[in-house]
Amino acid sequence: MKIQAEWMRGGTSKCWVFETDHLETTATNLDELLPRMFGSPDSRQIDGVGGATSTTSKAVILHRSSDPEVDVEFTFAQVGIEEATVDWGSNCGNCSAVVGLYAIEKGWVLPSGDATLITTRNTNTGQIIVQRVPTPGGALPIVPDAHMPGVVFPGYKVGLGFRDPAGMTTGSLLPSGAANDLLDADGTQWTVSMVDAGAPVVIVRAEDLGLDTARYETWVDGVELQLDTLEKIRRQAAVLMGLAATPAEAVRAIPKVAIVGAPAADPECDVNVMMLSMGKPHPALAITGSIALTLAAQTPGTVLGDITGAMPRATLRLRTPAGVIETWSEERDGSLLVGVDRTARTIASSTIHLPEAIGSAAEASLASASY
Amino acid sequence: MKIQAEWMRGGTSKCWVFETDHLETTATNLDELLPRMFGSPDSRQIDGVGGATSTTSKAVILHRSSDPEVDVEFTFAQVGIEEATVDWGSNCGNCSAVVGLYAIEKGWVLPSGDATLITTRNTNTGQIIVQRVPTPGGALPIVPDAHMPGVVFPGYKVGLGFRDPAGMTTGSLLPSGAANDLLDADGTQWTVSMVDAGAPVVIVRAEDLGLDTARYETWVDGVELQLDTLEKIRRQAAVLMGLAATPAEAVRAIPKVAIVGAPAADPECDVNVMMLSMGKPHPALAITGSIALTLAAQTPGTVLGDITGAMPRATLRLRTPAGVIETWSEERDGSLLVGVDRTARTIASSTIHLPEAIGSAAEASLASASY
Numbered sequence: 001m002k003i004q005a006e007w008m009r010g011g012t013s014k015c016w017v018f019e020t021d022h023l024e025t026t027a028t029n030l031d032e033l034l035p036r037m038f039g040s041p042d043s044r045q046i047d048g049v050g051g052a053t054s055t056t057s058k059a060v061i062l063h064r065s066s067d068p069e070v071d072v073e074f075t076f077a078q079v080g081i082e083e084a085t086v087d088w089g090s091n092c093g094n095c096s097a098v099v100g101l102y103a104i105e106k107g108w109v110l111p112s113g114d115a116t117l118i119t120t121r122n123t124n125t126g127q128i129i130v131q132r133v134p135t136p137g138g139a140l141p142i143v144p145d146a147h148m149p150g151v152v153f154p155g156y157k158v159g160l161g162f163r164d165p166a167g168m169t170t171g172s173l174l175p176s177g178a179a180n181d182l183l184d185a186d187g188t189q190w191t192v193s194m195v196d197a198g199a200p201v202v203i204v205r206a207e208d209l210g211l212d213t214a215r216y217e218t219w220v221d222g223v224e225l226q227l228d229t230l231e232k233i234r235r236q237a238a239v240l241m242g243l244a245a246t247p248a249e250a251v252r253a254i255p256k257v258a259i260v261g262a263p264a265a266d267p268e269c270d271v272n273v274m275m276l277s278m279g280k281p282h283p284a285l286a287i288t289g290s291i292a293l294t295l296a297a298q299t300p301g302t303v304l305g306d307i308t309g310a311m312p313r314a315t316l317r318l319r320t321p322a323g324v325i326e327t328w329s330e331e332r333d334g335s336l337l338v339g340v341d342r343t344a345r346t347i348a349s350s351t352i353h354l355p356e357a358i359g360s361a362a363e364a365s366l367a368s369a370s371y
Numbered sequence: 372m373k374i375q376a377e378w379m380r381g382g383t384s385k386c387w388v389f390e391t392d393h394l395e396t397t398a399t400n401l402d403e404l405l406p407r408m409f410g411s412p413d414s415r416q417i418d419g420v421g422g423a424t425s426t427t428s429k430a431v432i433l434h435r436s437s438d439p440e441v442d443v444e445f446t447f448a449q450v451g452i453e454e455a456t457v458d459w460g461s462n463c464g465n466c467s468a469v470v471g472l473y474a475i476e477k478g479w480v481l482p483s484g485d486a487t488l489i490t491t492r493n494t495n496t497g498q499i500i501v502q503r504v505p506t507p508g509g510a511l512p513i514v515p516d517a518h519m520p521g522v523v524f525p526g527y528k529v530g531l532g533f534r535d536p537a538g539m540t541t542g543s544l545l546p547s548g549a550a551n552d553l554l555d556a557d558g559t560q561w562t563v564s565m566v567d568a569g570a571p572v573v574i575v576r577a578e579d580l581g582l583d584t585a586r587y588e589t590w591v592d593g594v595e596l597q598l599d600t601l602e603k604i605r606r607q608a609a610v611l612m613g614l615a616a617t618p619a620e621a622v623r624a625i626p627k628v629a630i631v632g633a634p635a636a637d638p639e640c641d642v643n644v645m646m647l648s649m650g651k652p653h654p655a656l657a658i659t660g661s662i663a664l665t666l667a668a669q670t671p672g673t674v675l676g677d678i679t680g681a682m683p684r685a686t687l688r689l690r691t692p693a694g695v696i697e698t699w700s701e702e703r704d705g706s707l708l709v710g711v712d713r714t715a716r717t718i719a720s721s722t723i724h725l726p727e728a729i730g731s732a733a734e735a736s737l738a739s740a741s742y
Contacts, residue, residue: 007721009418039524044426047380047524049719051422055415143726153410153418348420350378350721355514 001026001354003037006102007049010158011094011287011342012150014056016049017102020063034059034077035084037352043082049352050079057081060095064108065121071109074099075123090199090253091122093287097158097342100131104140105346111135127168127198130337132159146343149323150284155343159328162291163335165197169254173197175241179301183240185232192233193302194241197338198291200254202237204230205303206261206272213261216272216319220281223259223274230257231279252278256289262307269319271297271307284322287340293318294327294338372397372725374408377473378420381529382465382658382713383521385427387420388473391434405430405448406455408723414453420723421450428452431466435479436492442480445470446494461570461624462493464658468529468713471502475511476717482506498539498569501708503530517714520694521655526714532701533662533709536568540625544568546612550672554611556603563604564673565612568709569662571625573608575601576674577632577643584632587643587690591652594630594645601628602650623649627660633678640690642668642678655693658711664689665698665709 003026006017016037026033035041038057039048050057062074076095078087100118103109109118111133118131133140134157146157166173176194183190193203206213209230211222223230234257238250257276263269275282275289294316296304308316316327329338374397377388387408397404406412409428410419421428433445447466449458471489474480480489482504489502504511505528517528537544547565554561564574577584580601582593594601605628609621628647634640646653646660665687667675679687687698700709 005719007420012415012417014417036524042523044383044424046383046385046426047522047526047716047718049378052427053415053423055417056423151418152413153407155418345418345726346724347418348376348721348723350719352719353717355716 003352003354005049005350005352006346007348007350008098008102008344008346009151009155010097010344011148012055012284013058013092013094014051014347015058015060015092015095015098017060017062017098020061023061030061030077031086032084034079034086037354038079038081040080041082041084045081049350050081052081054078054081055094058092058095060098062099062102067121069119070121070128071118072099072103072120073123074120088124091124091127091288093160093340094342096120096122096129096160096287097131097344099129100133100158101156101344101346104133104135111138111140113138125168127165128163129339130161130163130332132161133157144343144345148341148343149325151343153345155345157341158344159339159341160287161330161332161337161339162198163337165291165336165338166295167196168198169200170196170242173295173299175200179299179305180303181240183233183236185236186229188229190233191303192237193296193304194237194255195292195296195299195302196241197295199256199286199288200241200243201256201258201289201292201296202234202241203258203260203293203296203303204233206259209259211259211261213272214264216261216263219259219272219274220321223276223281227276227279230276233257234276256286256292258289258293260293260304260307263319266319269317269324271304271316271318273318273320275320281321284320285318285325287342290318290325290327290340291338294329298329374723374725376420376721376723377717378719378721379469379473379715379717380522380526381468381715382519383426383655384429384463384465385422385718386429386431386463386466386469388431388433388469391432394432401432401448402457403455404725405450405457408725409450409452411451412453412455416452420721421452423452425449425452426465429463429466431469433470433473438492440490441492441499442489443470443474443491444494445491459495462495462498462659464531464711465713467491467493467500467531467658468502468715470500471504471529472527472715472717475504475506482509482511484509496539498536499534500710501532501534501703503532504528515714515716519712519714520696522714524716526716528712529715530699530712531658531710532703533569534706536662536707536709537666538567539569540571541567541613544666544670546571550670550676551674552611554604554607556607557600559600561604562674563608564667564675565608565626566663566667566670566673567612568666570627570657570659571612571614572627572629572660572663572667573605573612574629574631574664574667574674575604577630580630582630582632584643585635587632587634590630590643590645591692594647594652598647598650601647604628605647627657627663629660629664631664631675631678634690637690640688640695642675642687642689644689644691646691652692655691656689656696658713661689661696661698661711662709665700669700
C-alpha cells in the first residue's frame with residue numbers, strides 16, 4: 001500500500017496532509033490507518049512518519065468543496081502516539097494554516113492580485129476560515145520570506161480569518177447570557193467571563209489569583225500553585241456554558257482557561273495573557289483561544305474588555321510566555337473576520353509505504369517487546 | 372531546490388537516505404545542506420525532516436561502488452539538532468541496516484537464492500559490512516515480517532556482518548599488546564581489557580566495581596555512583612590504545628566503556644553487560660561495541676574471555692537493560708564476519724523541498740525568536 005502525502009509546517013506544528021480520495025482508495029478505516037502510518041502505538045513512533053510529540057503527530061485531510069462558496073473542506077486529526085487512536089474532536093489552528101497554501105500549490109485556487117483569498121471550512125467544528133496568502137504580482141513567490149515567533153526559518157505568510165466565529169460551539173458569544181459572572185471555588189468568589197468564539201474560553205482575572213498583573217514574569221509560578229482551583233473554575237464554567245451537565249462531566253479540552261491582566265504601561269502589548277493547556281501553563285496561545293480573547297476584548301462588561309476598553313479594534317496584542325502575539329479583526333462582505341497570521345511551508349512531497357495489511361498492527365504490538 | 376530521499380527505519384533509528392549524486396547536483400556544502408534540510412538549528416526541528424532526537428536526526432549517503440568487490444559505499448552523518456552541524460566521525464550500526472535493503476529495492480543488487488548478500492563499505496570507518504537479506508525464492512517478500520526488540524512493527528530482517536573488524540581503528544585487536552592490563556584510578560587497581568573491533572572498547576569487570584554480578588537488576592544504580600571513576604579509566608585506556616596523547620585529550624566517543632559480569636546460571640544469556648553511552652548507562656548496546664565484545668569473548672586472557680571460556684563460538688548472548696541481544700560469528704571466504712541481526716523498512720519515498728538559498732539559514736536563526 002502506497003499513500004501520497006505532503007509534509008507541511010503550519011505555524012509551529014508539522015502536519016501530514018492527505019487528499020481525501022487518496023485515503024479513500026485504501027478502503028481502510030482512518031482510525032486504524034492513520035496510527036499505523038504514524039508508527040503508533042510507540043512512544044518514539046520509530047516505524048512511521050509521526051514525530052513522537054503532540055505538535056508533530058498531526059494530520060490534515062482535505063478536498064475541493066462542492067459548495068461554490070467554499071474552496072477547500074479540511075478535517076484535522078490528532079494522531080495518538082502511545083495509543084493507536086485518533087482524536088477528531090477539535091481543530092488545530094496551526095495546521096489550518098497549511099490548507100490555503102496547499103490549494104495554491106496544487107492549482108485548486110489560482111493566485112489573483114497581490115493577496116489570494118482561499119475560503120476553507122474545517123469539518124471538525126464547521127468553522128469557515130478565510131485564508132489570505134500574499135501573491136505579489138499574482139504569483140506565489142519562489143522563496144518564502146515571512147517570519148513568526150517560534151520558528152527559526154521563513155515560510156509563506158498565511159492570514160487565518162475565522163468568519164463570524166461567535167457561538168460556533170454553543171450558539172452564543174456569551175453562553176451564560178452575561179458578559180461576566182461570579183463563580184464560587186475553594187471558598188472564594190471569582191469574576192469570570194465565559195466566551196465562545198473559535199473555542200469556548202473562560203477568562204479569569206489575574207488579580208483574583210493574587211498575581212502581580214504588571215510583573216508578567218512572576219505569573220507562571222503563581223499560576224502553577226493554583227491549578228487545582230483553576231480546574232474547579234473551568235468545570236463550573238463548562239456547566240454554565242452548556243458544555244457539560246455537571247462539573248464532573250466536563251471534558252478536558254473545553255472550555256479553555258485564560259488568565260488576563262493589565263500590563264504595566266507597555267507600548268508593545270494591550271494585555272498580559274496566560275492560557276492553560278491540558279491543565280498547565282501554555283508556552284504561547286492556542287490560536288482558537290486567541291479568537292475568543294479578541295472578541296472578548298471588544299465586548300463591554302467582560303473582564304478582558306475592562307482592561308482593553310471594550311471597543312472595536314483592528315488589532316489586539318497579547319503578551320504570552322513566547323512573546324507578543326497579535327490578532328486582527330476586520331469586516332469583509334458583511335461578515336466579521338477575526339484572525340492571526342502564521343507562516344507555512346511544504347517540507348516534503350512523499351509516498352508513504354505501508355506494506356503489511358492493516359489489522360496486523362495490533363498483533364505486532366503484542367508480539368514484540370519494546371524498550 | 373528539490374532533493375530526492377528515502378526515509379527508512381534501520382533497527383531502532385530513523386534515517387534519511389540520499390544518493391550521492393542527488394546531493395552533488397545541489398552544489399552545496401553538506402555541512403550546510405543537511406542541517407537546513409533537517410530544520411537545524413532548532414531543538415524541535417519544526418521546519419525540516421529531522422525528528423528532534425539523536426536517533427531520528429541521522430542521514431545515510433550512498434552510491435554504487437566502482438570497486439568490483441563492493442556493491443555499495445555509504446557514509447553516515449549525525450545531524451546536529453540545536454546546532455547546525457554534522458558529525459562525520461563514526462558509523463551508526465542501526466542506520467547501516469538500511470543500505471542492503473536500499474540496494475535491493477533500487478535494483479542495484481539482484482536478489483539471488485533464499486538470502487541475498489550485499490557487500491557494503493562504510494566510508495566513515497573503512498569497515499566492510501556484509502549484509503544478508505532473506506529473499507525466499509529469489510525475491511524480497513512483499514510483506515516484511517521480522518521482529519526485533521525495541522520496534523513495535525515488523526521489517527525486513529538484515530544481518531550485518533562486520534568483516535575482519537579487528538584493529539580497524541588502531542591496527543590491532545589488542546592495541547596495548549596485552550589481553551588484559553592493570554590501570555590505576557581513584558586509588559584502586561582495575562583489571563581491564565582494551566579491544567578494538569567495530570569500535571575501540573575498554574572492558575571493566577563488574578566485580579571490580581563492587582557490583583553483584585549475578586543480580587543484574589542492581590547494576591544501573593551501582594554504575595551510576597561510579598561514573599567519575601569509569602571516566603578516568605576510559606581516559607587512561609584512550610592513551611594506552613593510542614587514541615589520545617594524554618587522558619585530558621581523550622575524545623568523548625571512543626573508547627566506549629563496557630562492564631561485564633558472569634550471569635547466575637542462566638540458560639538465556641552468556642554474559643551480563645552494561646555499556647556506557649555519552650557517560651551514562653546505555654539502554655541497550657551500540658552495535659559497533661557489541662562487535663568488540665564478541666571478539667573479546669573469543670580471546671584468551673580478556674576479562675570477558677574469562678567469563679565465556681575464550682573459545683570460538685557461533686553466537687554470543689549479551690544481557691542488556693533492553694533484553695538479551697545475540698551476536699554471531701562465522702568464517703566466510705577466508706574472512707571472519709562478526710555481526711548482529713536488525714530489521715529495516717522504507718517508511719516513505721520523498722522529495723524534500725528547500726526553497727531558499729542555503730546561506731540564508733544562519734541569518735534566519737538570528738532574525739527570528741524561538742520558544
